[in-house]
Amino acid sequence: NAGVTQTPKFQVLKTGQSMTLQCAQDMNHNSMYWYRQDPGMGLRLIYYSASEGTTDKGEVPNGYNVSRLNKREFSLRLESAAPSQTSVYFCASSTRSQGPSNYGYTFGSGTRLTVV
Amino acid sequence: DQQVKQNSPSLSVQEGRISILNCDYTNSMFDYFLWYKKYPAEGPTFLISISSIKDKNEDGRFTVFLNKSAKHLSLHIVPSQPGDSAVYFCAALMNSGGSNYKLTFGKGTLLTVNP
Numbered sequence: 001n002a003g004v005t006q007t008p009k010f011q012v013l014k015t016g017q018s019m020t021l022q023c024a025q026d027m028n029h030n031s032m033y034w035y036r037q038d039p040g041m042g043l044r045l046i047y048y049s050a051s052e053g054t055t056d057k058g059e060v061p062n063g064y065n066v067s068r069l070n071k072r073e074f075s076l077r078l079e080s081a082a083p084s085q086t087s088v089y090f091c092a093s094s095t096r097s098q099g100p101s102n103y104g105y106t107f108g109s110g111t112r113l114t115v116v
Numbered sequence: 117d118q119q120v121k122q123n124s125p126s127l128s129v130q131e132g133r134i135s136i137l138n139c140d141y142t143n144s145m146f147d148y149f150l151w152y153k154k155y156p157a158e159g160p161t162f163l164i165s166i167s168s169i170k171d172k173n174e175d176g177r178f179t180v181f182l183n184k185s186a187k188h189l190s191l192h193i194v195p196s197q198p199g200d201s202a203v204y205f206c207a208a209l210m211n212s213g214g215s216n217y218k219l220t221f222g223k224g225t226l227l228t229v230n231p
Contacts, residue, residue: 033218035221040223041223042122042221042222042224043160090159090160092159105160105162107152107159109157110157110158110159
């Protein structure tokens with residue numbers, strides 16, 4: 001009963017390096033999301049995928065790309081990391097198929113990324 | 117422009133007393149409001165929600181109140197327990213087209229319940 005799994009849990013990058021954050025869910029949810037959490041800023045949406053095959057920009061998409069590989073997996077890529085991308089990244093998934101009580105998202109445990 | 121606002125970064129209460137966490141919003145198109153709880157080094161977890169057509173929803177020690185005219189909601193925890201110490205995020209849900217719904221989060225309030 002894993003829910004949403006994110007890898008890696010921690011990563012340190014040098015400025016200019018690239019990396020991909022992986023996210024997978026086993027709940028058969030249609031929608032998946034990437035958020036970043038910064039001190040005093042709450043959770044801000046980077047990109048989301050309403051369903052397999054679609055992706056859209058959120059509030060803070062600059063410097064990121066995403067791929068919805070299949071229904072289970074949604075990856076976030078940093079092509080050229082910058083110190084401003086130091087943050088904790090959360091992946092989430094959701095479905096409305098079971099009614100209003102399940103409108104909430106299920107989050108992964110996060111990836112703590114430091115760019116030096 | 118922040119659409120969901122939690123103006124209190126932190127709140128400290130004594131064990132057994134009531135905790136009241138507040139949240140304001142600006143967009144009248146939100147149709148659901150949710151509260152999430154987050155412990156350090158973990159992802160947020162869903163706590164309780166309320167439809168925009170309701171004014172109260174209760175689940176055990178947790179009650180959420182919605183005042184649509186004031187665009188204000190609050191989460192009441194009674195009685196507060198030390199294990200409730202966490203960051204609480206208020207979030208609002210809106211249909212952004214078709215079957216796509218997006219959550220907008222506030223900045224969070226750190227609740228500390230002292231034994």
